[in-house]
Amino acid sequence: MFSRVLTFHLNGIDAVVVDVEVDIREIGLPSFTIVGLAEGAVKESKERVKSALKNLNFNFFAKPITINLAPADIKKEGSHFDLPLAVGLIAASGMITRDLSDIAFLGELSLDGELRGVNGVLPMAITAMKSGIKNLFLPLDNAEEASIVKGVDVYGFKNLSEVISFLLGNMKMEKYNYKNEEIDDLLPTYDVDFSDIKGQFNAKRGAEIASAGMHNLLMIGSPGSGKTMIARRIPTILPKMSLEESIETTKIHSVAGILKDKGRLVRERYFSAIHHTTSDIALIGGTRDARPGAISIATNGVLFLDEFLEFKRSVLEVLRQPMEDGVITVSRANKTVTYPAKFMLVAACNPCPCGFYGDPVKQCVCSEIQIKRYRSRLSGPLMDRIDIHVGVTSLNFNELSEVPKGETSEIIRNRVEKAHKIQSERFKKDKIYFNSQMQEKHIKKYCVLDKESVTLLEKVNTKYNFSARSYSKILKVARTIADLESSENILSKHILEAIKFRINDQWANEL
Numbered sequence: 322m323f324s325r326v327l328t329f330h331l332n333g334i335d336a337v338v339v340d341v342e343v344d345i346r347e348i349g350l351p352s353f354t355i356v357g358l359a360e361g362a363v364k365e366s367k368e369r370v371k372s373a374l375k376n377l378n379f380n381f382f383a384k385p386i387t388i389n390l391a392p393a394d395i396k397k398e399g400s401h402f403d404l405p406l407a408v409g410l411i412a413a414s415g416m417i418t419r420d421l422s423d424i425a426f427l428g429e430l431s432l433d434g435e436l437r438g439v440n441g442v443l444p445m446a447i448t449a450m451k452s453g454i455k456n457l458f459l460p461l462d463n464a465e466e467a468s469i470v471k472g473v474d475v476y477g478f479k480n481l482s483e484v485i486s487f488l489l490g491n492m493k494m495e496k497y498n499y500k501n502e503e504i505d506d507l508l509p510t511y512d513v514d515f516s517d518i519k520g521q522f523n524a525k526r527g528a529e530i531a532s533a534g535m536h537n538l539l540m541i542g543s544p545g546s547g548k549t550m551i552a553r554r555i556p557t558i559l560p561k562m563s564l565e566e567s568i569e570t571t572k573i574h575s576v577a578g579i580l581k582d583k584g585r586l587v588r589e590r591y592f593s594a595i596h597h598t599t600s601d602i603a604l605i606g607g608t609r610d611a612r613p614g615a616i617s618i619a620t621n622g623v624l625f626l627d628e629f630l631e632f633k634r635s636v637l638e639v640l641r642q643p644m645e646d647g648v649i650t651v652s653r654a655n656k657t658v659t660y661p662a663k664f665m666l667v668a669a670c671n672p673c674p675c676g677f678y679g680d681p682v683k684q685c686v687c688s689e690i691q692i693k694r695y696r697s698r699l700s701g702p703l704m705d706r707i708d709i710h711v712g713v714t715s716l717n718f719n720e721l722s723e724v725p726k727g728e729t730s731e732i733i734r735n736r737v738e739k740a741h742k743i744q745s746e747r748f749k750k751d752k753i754y755f756n757s758q759m760q761e762k763h764i765k766k767y768c769v770l771d772k773e774s775v776t777l778l779e780k781v782n783t784k785y786n787f788s789a790r791s792y793s794k795i796l797k798v799a800r801t802i803a804d805l806e807s808s809e810n811i812l813s814k815h816i817l818e819a820i821k822f823r824i825n826d827q828w829a830n831e832l
């Protein structure tokens with residue numbers, strides 16, 4: 322007999338509907354074949370399904386069985402094919418007579434028929450809804466996540482025999498109800514806040530300006546000066562995520578298997594800290610099952626590179642393309658997947674090899690040549706994409722106890738949101754969103770300077786000899802500073818502050 326059961330194939334963070342067609346013939350030698358580009362995990366599925374069904378006393382494996390996964394032109398990956406294969410087999414054996422065309426199945430089976438949760442359920446539930454599939458049968462573990470999607474009835478099962486009993490009408494079960502309706506409108510909740518940081522006015526200001534114009538940020542300071550502490554708090558001052566951003570982030574985290582709270586959309590901007598020993602694969606993605614890497618997981622959030630100068634050039638090189646395109650294409654064993662990779666880059670480094678150049682307490686022990694050589698590494702393609710460099714200085718004990726608590730993240734975020742609004746209004750027709758994305762033509766149009774500012778820039782330029790690149794960065798950052806004040810024009814004080822964030826150029830004239 323023949324049966325058809327619906328499931329999904331996950332392609333990046335989107336899913337497509339897959340038909341599982343099962344044919345059990347009455348005559349012929351025993352065989353069990355899956356066709357339709359089944360890859361590794363799906364081939365393994367065969368053994369799990371066989372064992373689970375045998376444990377439930379289904380014995381049709383003495384007959385020739387063929388399973389086809391359609392459409393045949395895409396490779397199928399993932400252990401979630403277990404449940405649809407098992408149900409398809411039972412249906413083809415003639416046991417289930419109920420029409421299955423309004424149900425999609427997904428879930429991994431253990432050898433004794435228990436259902437295990439899988440990754441990527443949110444994208445699959447969204448596809449079910451978009452394709453008009455009414456019901457979704459899946460492991461109980463995944464029910465909460467799937468129930469985020471409205472318009473699909475979700476049923477969560479503990480094991481295969483429950484699914485069968487339900488399909489045969491021998492068991493009652495209510496659809497899974499979405500639990501988080503009441504907290505849906507709540508603001509993001511972060512467990513850190515900018516008010517935790519005492520002092521550090523300059524660094525905090527740099528972080529605020531960077532967030533306001535979505536400029537990439539480099540913090541330079543001695544070990545223990547608080548660079549990581551500041552970086553961790555940047556997501557808390559970025560604007561609240563839009564619904565689209567929230568869905569996109571949740572889909573990526575679902576596919577990556579890192580969703581913390583499975584019953585709600587992710588609302589917090591993610592902070593992804595990368596160590597310089599992190600492998601290319603962990604960074605860009607493409608492990609065994611082509612999962613998203615750190616740069617995709619950081620989408621709509623912050624990617625933090627600590628000890629920036631310790632990173633291998635090849636690793637930094639890998640970041641270049643996604644930073645331009647906002648996506649990363651991951652290839653693995655003939656499979657190519659594209660994931661979003663839109664993040665704000667925050668980097669941190671020491672001012673010299675020993676770490677204490679310019680430190681108010683500890684003495685730097687580096688030679689001039691060592692420092693020069695160290696700083697010469699602060700150049701190259703990725704540095705070109707960092708608009709703001711800010712110095713972070715250590716506070717001594719006395720200072721720490723005297724300084725009052727800082728502003729809360731919420732207060733700073735309100736200013737940042739206002740600046741974002743000004744930019745989206747300004748760039749309506751330009752196909753860009755933020756000051757950091759301005760190209761020469763935009764800079765010419767939106768960064769017109771008054772006479773006073775021009776004179777000031779010329780004067781400073783004779784000292785620092787800015788490159789054309791530094792020059793446009795100063796203008797872009799000055800534009801953001803002006804936006805933070807809702808000032809239509811860039812004034813000389815905005816230029817002056819923007820120059821302060823060009824430590825790189827200042828360093829070139831030191832020593």
Ligand SMILES: [Zn+2]
Binds near residue numbers: 673678685686687
């Ligand atoms: Zn030093």
